[in-house]
Each structure stands twice: as C-alpha cells, then as structure tokens.
Amino acid sequence: MKRPVALALVLALAWTANVPADDAADGDAALAVIRAMVDKVLPIIQNDGLSFTEKRDQIQTVVDPVFDFRLMGKLVLGPRYWVRLDKDQQAEFIRLFVVRLRDSYAENINGFTYDQIDYAAPVLAAPGKVKVTMTITSKGERLRLSYLLYRSGKGPEADAWRVYDIEVKDVSIILSSQADYQARIDKGGPDALLDELRERVSPAP
Amino acid sequence: MVWLAIGLAPVAGVFADEPGPPAVSTPAEATEDDADFAAFAEVTGAQEKVSDPLILYNRAMFRVNDAVYMWVLRPLSHGYAAVVPQRARVSVGQFFQNLRFPERCVNNLLQAKPRRAGTECLRFGVNATVGVLGFFDPATSWLKLAEYPEDFGQTLGFWGVPAGVPVTLPLLGPSNLRDTVGLVPDHFLDPVNYVDSTSTRLAARGTEHTNRGSLHLGEYERFTRGALDPYIMMRSAYRQNRDASVRE
Numbered sequence A: 001m002k003r004p005v006a007l008a009l010v011l012a013l014a015w016t017a018n019v020p021a022d023d024a025a026d027g028d029a030a031l032a033v034i035r036a037m038v039d040k041v042l043p044i045i046q047n048d049g050l051s052f053t054e055k056r057d058q059i060q061t062v063v064d065p066v067f068d069f070r071l072m073g074k075l076v077l078g079p080r081y082w083v084r085l086d087k088d089q090q091a092e093f094i095r096l097f098v099v100r101l102r103d104s105y106a107e108n109i110n111g112f113t114y115d116q117i118d119y120a121a122p123v124l125a126a127p128g129k130v131k132v133t134m135t136i137t138s139k140g141e142r143l144r145l146s147y148l149l150y151r152s153g154k155g156p157e158a159d160a161w162r163v164y165d166i167e168v169k170d171v172s173i174i175l176s177s178q179a180d181y182q183a184r185i186d187k188g189g190p191d192a193l194l195d196e197l198r199e200r201v202s203p204a205p
Numbered sequence B: 001m002v003w004l005a006i007g008l009a010p011v012a013g014v015f016a017d018e019p020g021p022p023a024v025s026t027p028a029e030a031t032e033d034d035a036d037f038a039a040f041a042e043v044t045g046a047q048e049k050v051s052d053p054l055i056l057y058n059r060a061m062f063r064v065n066d067a068v069y070m071w072v073l074r075p076l077s078h079g080y081a082a083v084v085p086q087r088a089r090v091s092v093g094q095f096f097q098n099l100r101f102p103e104r105c106v107n108n109l110l111q112a113k114p115r116r117a118g119t120e121c122l123r124f125g126v127n128a129t130v131g132v133l134g135f136f137d138p139a140t141s142w143l144k145l146a147e148y149p150e151d152f153g154q155t156l157g158f159w160g161v162p163a164g165v166p167v168t169l170p171l172l173g174p175s176n177l178r179d180t181v182g183l184v185p186d187h188f189l190d191p192v193n194y195v196d197s198t199s200t201r202l203a204a205r206g207t208e209h210t211n212r213g214s215l216h217l218g219e220y221e222r223f224t225r226g227a228l229d230p231y232i233m234m235r236s237a238y239r240q241n242r243d244a245s246v247r248e
Helices: A002-046 A052-063 A069-082 A087-110 A173-200 B002-016 B027-039 B055-083 B086-099 B101-110 B114-129 B152-158 B177-188 B198-215 B219-225 B230-247
Strands: A116-119 A123-126 A129-138 A141-151 A161-168 B166-169 B173-176
Touching (some): A002 A052, A002 A087, A002 A116, A002 A123, A002 A129, A002 A161, A069 A087, A069 A173, A087 A173, A087 B219, A161 A173, A173 B230, B055 B086, B055 B219, B086 B114, B086 B198, B101 B114, B101 B152, B152 B177, B152 B230, B166 B230, B173 B177, B219 B230
Antiparallel strands (some): A141 A161
16 A cells, blocks of 8 residues: 555656656747747847848748748637638638738837847746747837747757747737638628738739 | 647547538648647637627727827827937836826725835835936836836726726727726826816826827837728737736
8 A cells, every 4th residue: 555655656746846847948948949039030120231121031031930820820710710711712811811920020020129128937828838928128118028839849840839829018919810800701701801811912022 | 739630630530421511621631720729729719709889989989099190199209209319208208107106006006916016106216216207217227126007997807897898988099898987096096187287287198198109100000000900900909908917
C-alpha cells in the first residue's frame, strides 16, 4: 500500500515540477519569436530612406513566416460561416484576406512611433498557446499590444511558434473582423463579402 | 492543430460514409478545418449575435460623429499639430490626464482596489508638484508608478452590472447603456466641470480633445479604412476593450 502512494507522490511532484518548466520554456520560445520579429521590423520603419512600398515589402518578408495568415482567415469566418463558402470561395476569401491583412499590418506599423517598449512575462493562454504582451510608450501614452501564438508543429522547425491573433488595446483583430465580415455574409451572402473585399484590395503590382 | 487533427480523425471517419450535403471540400481538408476551429474555439466560439435594438439611431449618430471628426476635429488637430511642437502637446495631454485623477482614484476605491487608489493619489501628488502642475509625468518615468485608469462604467461592470445595449453618444462615440450611465458620476469627478466660466470650460474641453486628436492623427482613418462596415467594427472593438477593462 505504501509503495503506490509513494510512487504517486513522486509522480505528482515530478509532474508539478515539470509543468511550470515546460510552460516557461514555451513562453520563452514564443517571446523570442516576437522579439526577433520586432527587432527586425523596427529598423525598417525607422529607415527614412525607404518608400512606403519598400517598407511594406520588407516588413512583409519579416512577418510572413511568423504570421499564420491562412489560419487567421479561417478563424475570422468561424466554423458556421466558413462552411457557407464553397471550396473556391474559401480559397478566394483566404487570398483576399491575406492581402488585406498584410497591407493593413504594414500600414499600421509604418505609422508607429515609440519611446520605449516593455515586454511583459509571456502568459500561457492554453497548452501550446502563448500570449506575448508588450507595452509601448509613445507620446506620453501607453499602448498595450499582444501577439497570440500557437505551437504549429509545422515549418522549418518542429516547434515553430506562429501568430494567430493580434490584440491592440485588448481588441482582437480576429474578433473585430469577424463581426464585420459575418455581418456582410448575413446581409448579402458570401459573394457580397468577396465582391467587397475584391474592391478594396489594391490590384497586384 | 496537428494533435487535434489526429484526435478528431476517427470521429470524422464515422461520418465520412454518410450522404451529407454536397461536398465543399475533401474530407481531409474538412477535418483539418474542424480541428482548427476546435483548437481555437476561444476566437471562433464568441459568435453570439449582438443585440443592438438602437441600431438605426446608432448608425445615424456614428455618421454624424464621423462627419464632425472629418470636417472639424481632424482639420483642427492637423492645424494644431502643425503649430504646437509634439513635446508641448504631450505635456498638455499629461496635464489633462493628471487633472482627471479624482475619477481614477474614486473608481479604484469603489472597486475595492485601495492600493491602486493610493498609487493614483501618489501619482497626482508627484506630478502636480515635481511634474510642474502635471505637465510632466515623473511618476511614470522616475518612480515607475503605472496609472490605473478606472471610470464609473468599469465600476458598475466590476460589481456585475451588464454592459447593456450599445449606444453611440454624440461627439463621444461608441458606448453602451452601462457606460453612458457611468458618465454622470464621472462628470462630477472631473475638475474641469467645476470651472465657473462657461467659455473657459468649453475652451479647456476643446483644447483637451484637439490636443488628443493631434497625438493620434490618422488612427481613426486607418481603423475605419480597415473595416467593411466601420460601425460594426467599432461596436465590436469598443465592447472588447471595455470587457477587458472591467476584467482588470
């Protein structure tokens, strides 16, 4: 009787000792991804010698491997609306969504100024999901920006961490676009949404 | 996602032979989609419909506010930014922010957060003296004392009052029933409202808003440009931001 109890205790101890360590490792890995990305993007936006198009293209090369745009597009529609699009419409939606999000990210980040960036300790949102939050001090105000990452298990590294949502002042771009896009589908169906997105996507150069 | 895809594969297999609706994607893709949606339910599960009975009024007021911004506040802020150096505008912003400390302090107390209320008092004391009437913010830069913004809407939310229906307020923009009610007590906690002269009060208010606008040039435009329906996106953004503020 004693032995199983002792074994259970040892296991429990090992488990409790292990979990925070793993969590911390996940948090650190995700934080490192975001830090590396931010450290590469900042010199681009501060380089006055580049035109906006050049900056946008360079920013996109940095963020493309980190952002899971395809997943974000799918999440924006959510399970109930995603299935209302046929396969071609889904592919077209993802294409348009990705173009728009990449452009909008570059546009927003390009107007970005800061005096100081402080990273908070990464938060384990769920197993395999980490929220990396930074506070940006700019013009006497503080802005909270969070990147939500998941361990994709894909890509060049088995443990690649990729972004699936961004929160600016606690406002998720996925949830905001979700409200917007779903309202469009409710009103005019998937084609109305696609038409409107097509109109707003700048033509390919 | 992969682990969930594996976990859900047998479940999907059960339904694979059933004559379902016309195939929109291959079973493998559908499984991957389902797995993604299951794995990220926190961002896809919140799809409940927003009750917005005042939507016609709200949309109309949103358009009015949009026009006021585009035709009055925006040109004013651009002109002001061209004349007043950024350093001075930041100081003016900090002055107004410091002045509004009673709202933050009292609402922290009302939410049983005495330590934060104390920090707010200390911040005010430091900034009003060492910070030259609040034009500078040594409380943050030297003492690392962070601000804890709280208002009465958040206090009501803290004690469980639901947000209520969305309401777009004239000039102030997106709100909800709870936060609109919360404006009344906060009005009495704003020192600017105790200035006797109406013209001085209006001038102070005008300066505060123009100054804030001048520090956020282009943000509203970028936000609305990113939306298909700016009203819907603004309503969602406001709700998320306020929900998070109440949770803190």
